[in-house]
Amino acid sequence: MSALRRAARPRGTSMRDALYEEPGPRTRRKIVIGTVLSALLVAAGIAAVVRQFYVTGQLAPRYWSFFLEWTTWRFLLQGLLGTVEVAITAGVIALVLGLLLMLGRTSGVAPLSVVCRVVTDFFRGVPSLLLIYFFFFVPAQLGLKMPSFWMLALPVALAASGVLAEVFRAGVNAVPKGQVEAAVSIGLSPAKIMFKIVLPQAVRYVIPSLIAQLVVVVKDTTVAYVVSYPDLMQNARVLITSYDALVSMYLVVAVIYILINFLINKASVYVANRTGVKIIR
Amino acid sequence: MGLSELLGTYGQNYLNGLLATWSMTAVSFVFVMVLAVAVTVMRVCPFGPLRVVGDLYVQIFRNIPGVALLILIAYALPDLKIVLDWRTCVIATTILLGSAFGSENFMSGINTIGVGQVEAARSLGLSFTKILRRIVIPQALRTTVLPMTNLLIAVMLTTALGSQVPLNPQELTGVVSYVNTRATGGILAFLVSAVGYVGTAFVISLVGNRIDKRVRILR
Amino acid sequence: MAQQAPGEKNVPIIELRHVDKYFGDLHVLKDINLKVEKGEVLVVIGPSGSGKSTMCRTINRLETIDSGEILIEGEPLPQEGKDLTRMRAELGMVFQQFNLFAHMTILDNVTLGPREVLGMGKQEAESRAMELLKRVGVAEQAHKVPAQLSGGQQQRAAIARSLAMQPKAMMFDEPTSALDPEMINEVLDVMVELARGGMTMVVVTHEMNFARRVADRVVFMADGQIVEEGAPDEFFDHPATQRARDFLDSIKGH
Numbered sequence: 001m002s003a004l005r006r007a008a009r010p011r012g013t014s015m016r017d018a019l020y021e022e023p024g025p026r027t028r029r030k031i032v033i034g035t036v037l038s039a040l041l042v043a044a045g046i047a048a049v050v051r052q053f054y055v056t057g058q059l060a061p062r063y064w065s066f067f068l069e070w071t072t073w074r075f076l077l078q079g080l081l082g083t084v085e086v087a088i089t090a091g092v093i094a095l096v097l098g099l100l101l102m103l104g105r106t107s108g109v110a111p112l113s114v115v116c117r118v119v120t121d122f123f124r125g126v127p128s129l130l131l132i133y134f135f136f137f138v139p140a141q142l143g144l145k146m147p148s149f150w151m152l153a154l155p156v157a158l159a160a161s162g163v164l165a166e167v168f169r170a171g172v173n174a175v176p177k178g179q180v181e182a183a184v185s186i187g188l189s190p191a192k193i194m195f196k197i198v199l200p201q202a203v204r205y206v207i208p209s210l211i212a213q214l215v216v217v218v219k220d221t222t223v224a225y226v227v228s229y230p231d232l233m234q235n236a237r238v239l240i241t242s243y244d245a246l247v248s249m250y251l252v253v254a255v256i257y258i259l260i261n262f263l264i265n266k267a268s269v270y271v272a273n274r275t276g277v278k279i280i281r
Numbered sequence: 282m283g284l285s286e287l288l289g290t291y292g293q294n295y296l297n298g299l300l301a302t303w304s305m306t307a308v309s310f311v312f313v314m315v316l317a318v319a320v321t322v323m324r325v326c327p328f329g330p331l332r333v334v335g336d337l338y339v340q341i342f343r344n345i346p347g348v349a350l351l352i353l354i355a356y357a358l359p360d361l362k363i364v365l366d367w368r369t370c371v372i373a374t375t376i377l378l379g380s381a382f383g384s385e386n387f388m389s390g391i392n393t394i395g396v397g398q399v400e401a402a403r404s405l406g407l408s409f410t411k412i413l414r415r416i417v418i419p420q421a422l423r424t425t426v427l428p429m430t431n432l433l434i435a436v437m438l439t440t441a442l443g444s445q446v447p448l449n450p451q452e453l454t455g456v457v458s459y460v461n462t463r464a465t466g467g468i469l470a471f472l473v474s475a476v477g478y479v480g481t482a483f484v485i486s487l488v489g490n491r492i493d494k495r496v497r498i499l500r
Numbered sequence: 501m502a503q504q505a506p507g508e509k510n511v512p513i514i515e516l517r518h519v520d521k522y523f524g525d526l527h528v529l530k531d532i533n534l535k536v537e538k539g540e541v542l543v544v545i546g547p548s549g550s551g552k553s554t555m556c557r558t559i560n561r562l563e564t565i566d567s568g569e570i571l572i573e574g575e576p577l578p579q580e581g582k583d584l585t586r587m588r589a590e591l592g593m594v595f596q597q598f599n600l601f602a603h604m605t606i607l608d609n610v611t612l613g614p615r616e617v618l619g620m621g622k623q624e625a626e627s628r629a630m631e632l633l634k635r636v637g638v639a640e641q642a643h644k645v646p647a648q649l650s651g652g653q654q655q656r657a658a659i660a661r662s663l664a665m666q667p668k669a670m671m672f673d674e675p676t677s678a679l680d681p682e683m684i685n686e687v688l689d690v691m692v693e694l695a696r697g698g699m700t701m702v703v704v705t706h707e708m709n710f711a712r713r714v715a716d717r718v719v720f721m722a723d724g725q726i727v728e729e730g731a732p733d734e735f736f737d738h739p740a741t742q743r744a745r746d747f748l749d750s751i752k753g754h
Contacts, residue, residue, distance in 0.1 A: 261346075405617060
């Protein structure tokens with residue numbers, strides 16, 4: 001539609017554009033001046049950063065040349081694979097746990113519901129790092145030998161399960177009341193109503209939010225070095241010691257993480273837009 | 282180790298840890314709000330380059346893992362001749378991460394207002410600054426109370442990154458790892474810190490909910 | 501305020517001259533020429549997408565135009581700055597979606613303009629606002645927020661908000677289109693009373709009975725053009741163009 005193609009204004013565009021009206025000639029001149037000045041400011045900022053890198057010698061080829069070698073990337077990719085494995089494992093566990101916590105909380109059985117609520121709030125209220133230290137220290141103190149993979153996957157999963165329980169609950173609440181009333185009126189039992197009517201719809205509502213939560217899981221796995229699990233960050237640290245290139249390596253790794261999470265968020269928004277549901281955080 | 286023995290030996294460490302967590306959270310949150318406002322202003326200003334920088338800022342800091350950012354600030358910046366003390370590193374990390382989410386909250390607060398009210402204000406003859414002051418900002422602030430409450434809790438949890446650098450005094454998570462490297466603290470050692478976090482989060486959301494109830498805008 | 505120079509008594513309050521507007525490739529207003537005299541009630545009708553709302557919104561520059569001229573009391577509509585806000589303060593606008601300020605009470609909605617734009621004191625602004633709210637029949641709701649009111653009440657409050665600025669003319673952009681049927685009349689009644697009181701009005705609407713009863717002149721728009729205009733009885737009983745006849749037939753069925 002040509003009416004929709006019009007770039008700037010008509011009704012229903014984003015609020016940040018709607019704050020401004022179509023500029024008159026004087027305003028337009030001010031905007032041009034402001035744009036030029038701010039472009040200069042941004043350029044100066046970038047120049048200052050590059051200069052700082054230059055004067056501290058961080059632009060020297062020896063800090064960057066090893067990124068041209070396949071072995072560097074192969075090792076980083078191995079780490080990334082470790083990140084993906086542990087993130088997906090933690091994500092799946094969190095999904096199951098979160099669902100169980102939500103079902104327990106909304107079960108209507110008073111003690112179960114209270115316990116699930118406390119557990120949910122507990123995992124939402126403590127830092128994932130604390131949970132990771134817990135799995136690092138406590139099983140060992142109890143004489144259990146736990147692989148580093150699980151020392152990382154379990155705490156990350158537990159931290160996420162609290163949030164996911166709330167996401168699921170929001171999804172259940174988003175299912176129109178009429179659905180439940182209709183199910184009751186045809187004589188379905190509460191359990192059947194939950195599993196046959198409410199849950200299937202609730203899951204559809206929360207899929208974008210579940211995808212978005214994967215970002216949190218990926219972020220939480222970055223402390224893998226605490227338990228010496230070889231993820232992307234840990235492998236980067238190994239490369240740093242062998243190449244003595246701290247700044248460049250950490251920057252590249254940070255960019256990789258940012259890109260991964262950016263793409264996950266984009267996927268979440270894409271699914272949300274396609275299915276017309278809101279992302280719950 | 283029983284609770285009384287644990288607290289007898291390390292009670293002071295836990296107390297200092299709680300205070301450190303609280304003070305880093307408070308300092309961080311103040312700057313989070315200031316920076317979130319600044320970034321949001323950049324993102325809604327009419328100057329393209331500033332908008333791009335603001336959007337980029339948010340994308341970077343809402344997607345970077347906290348540890349990765351802390352490591353950059355604490356260990357990479359010194360190689361660029363920028364040396365901050367450990368506590369400042371942790372607080373700076375928390376501020377950068379938190380402000381990105383804070384700006385997102387403000388943006389969605391602005392988005393809930395709707396074009397119609399701005400047009401109505403325009404029709405009354407209100408100037409741009411008056412529209413901002415009387416219509417946009419009050420509504421954006423009032424709708425973001427709950428998200429900002431959650432952000433405050435998230436900021437507190439982020440200060441646990443302090444356990445990754447040699448802080449003195451340590452914050453709550455650092456204290457636990459300190460205790461456990463010295464003694465068999467067991468589950469209890471963790472529970473004490475966890476109670477500190479969960480209790481604080483509980484109080485924060487209680488206050489936040491109360492404020493929200495008072496200022497919430499019916500729609 | 502733009503004072504009327506002596507000897508210029510018959511300058512129309514609103515005048516559009518050869519106004520054109522595009523949304524991208526879409527030509528939404530095509531060479532619109534229109535005059536609204538003081539005290540006149542002009543009703544604009546036409547199928548949806550005919551550009552009638554857009555035209556209404558160009559009059560206080562909620563929409564810009566690509567060519568042509570808009571004159572308010574003979575003065576060109578300013579493009580920005582204080583001149584524009586001053587001109588807008590003199591023209592009332594009522595929206596389809598009411599657009600009351602959600603965070604303010606009804607009373608504060610009505611006093612905002614007089615206090616912020618006209619610099620009126622709180623007491624005076626409030627007593628005048630209460631009078632207006634009484635006049636439109638929502639005085640009892642003065643201390644509630646918009647969401648607590650019905651659509652009809654909100655729209656009447658929105659009219660009071662506009663009236664509080666003592667406008668020289670008022671534009672109504674489909675003021676009853678978002679209302680439940682039983683609330684339409686309470687809003688139309690307020691508008692009829694305004695018209696009887698001599699207010700200059702431009703009303704974009706689908707309410708044909710209102711048009712017939714209240715309009716001094718009816719303008720029929722289609723495809724961005726003014727196809728036909730005339731006295732209401734003349735227009736409704738003997739439309740001159742096929743487009744107008746088709747349109748009137750199509751809405752008769754409803």
